[in-house]
Amino acid sequence: MDVFQAIQAQMQGMAASDEPPLADVDVSHMAFHPAGTEAPLLRDISFHVPAKKLGLIYGRSGAGKTTLLQLIAGLTAPTSGSICINETAGNGMKSTVSSPTDRLSRTGLVFQFPERHFLASTLQQELAFAWPTDMASLQLLSSRAAVVLPALGLAHIPLETQLRQLSDGYKRRCALAVALVRRPSVLLLDEPLAGLDWRSRADIASVLGKLKEECTVIVVSHDLREIAPLVDVAWQMQPNGTLSAERDIRLLDNAVL
Numbered sequence: 593m594d595v596f597q598a599i600q601a602q603m604q605g606m607a608a609s610d611e612p613p614l615a616d617v618d619v620s621h622m623a624f625h626p627a628g629t630e631a632p633l634l635r636d637i638s639f640h641v642p643a644k645k646l647g648l649i650y651g652r653s654g655a656g657k658t659t660l661l662q663l664i665a666g667l668t669a670p671t672s673g674s675i676c677i678n679e680t681a682g683n684g685m686k687s688t689v690s691s692p693t694d695r696l697s698r699t700g701l702v703f704q705f706p707e708r709h710f711l712a713s714t715l716q717q718e719l720a721f722a723w724p725t726d727m728a729s730l731q732l733l734s735s736r737a738a739v740v741l742p743a744l745g746l747a748h749i750p751l752e753t754q755l756r757q758l759s760d761g762y763k764r765r766c767a768l769a770v771a772l773v774r775r776p777s778v779l780l781l782d783e784p785l786a787g788l789d790w791r792s793r794a795d796i797a798s799v800l801g802k803l804k805e806e807c808t809v810i811v812v813s814h815d816l817r818e819i820a821p822l823v824d825v826a827w828q829m830q831p832n833g834t835l836s837a838e839r840d841i842r843l844l845d846n847a848v849l
């Protein structure tokens with residue numbers, strides 16, 4: 593084995609051991625009643641998204657979908673009930689995380705219009721934003737980017753590219769790449785097709801289909817058009833803050849609610 597092959601083998605070993613654990617999401621009788629509001633925003637929410645599946649929560653604007661994603665991500669604590677991420681590592685070890693702080697480290701939340709919140713100028717700077725700068729961490733980032741960027745169809749985009757020069761669809765891909773190099777076991781997407789033209793919508797929808805190979809995905813949206821065919825499990829958020837029983841995905845149509 594020559595030096596090049598040795599480095600390649602080492603990188604492959606790193607990539608294999610660096611996979612995020614399989615994770616399913618279990619929300620049980622969860623309620624959220626923000627201080628100062630008369631009524632709870634979310635009531636008795638229960639659902640389960642299996643590992644490496646795409647779960648959709650759809651409903652009209654203002655129903656509380658973004659708030660639900662923020663609760664799963666650990667940005668807010670529920671008033672009652674539980675939100676658990678059940679993980680199975682590559683070696684078969686099982687663990688459950690349920691505190692907001694632990695969920696923060698396991699989830700990647702991609703906000704609506706994430707490209708409006710880029711913090712750096714170039715793709716490379718955005719990927720490395722707030723990343724530790726020691727050599728081992730930078731090597732880890734580089735090996736993850738080598739997997740994530742091709743998976744998102746970004747392999748041909750030079751890392752020095754100014755993000756503002758990219759199309760909206762490519763900016764959205766970059767935002768997904770920033771979340772994925774952090775290796776979340778659960779990816780949370782808020783209206784992932786919002787504001788894109790028809791070509792970019794189709795483009796990002798095909799990327800979303802592939803993301804299930806990387807991790808468990810939960811999407812909230814009021815617009816089901818290109819998303820419906822990708823969905824494995826779905827629930828409808830009701831205006832009173834409750835969740836419907838699981839919907840038959842074969843009956844989901846391409847509605848905009």
Ligand SMILES: Nc1ncnc2c1ncn2[C@@H]1O[C@H](COP(=O)(O)OP(=O)(O)OP(=O)(O)O)[C@@H](O)[C@H]1O
Nearest residue numbers: 626627629633652653654655656657658659660814
């Ligand atoms: N911490 C909070 N305190 C008081 N009100 C809140 C809080 N968080 C959210 N809300 C209100 O709850 C409602 C639901 O908001 P949310 O953004 O979760 O809905 P949504 O279904 O995602 O709607 P949209 O698609 O328009 O973003 C909004 O009226 C919002 O102002």
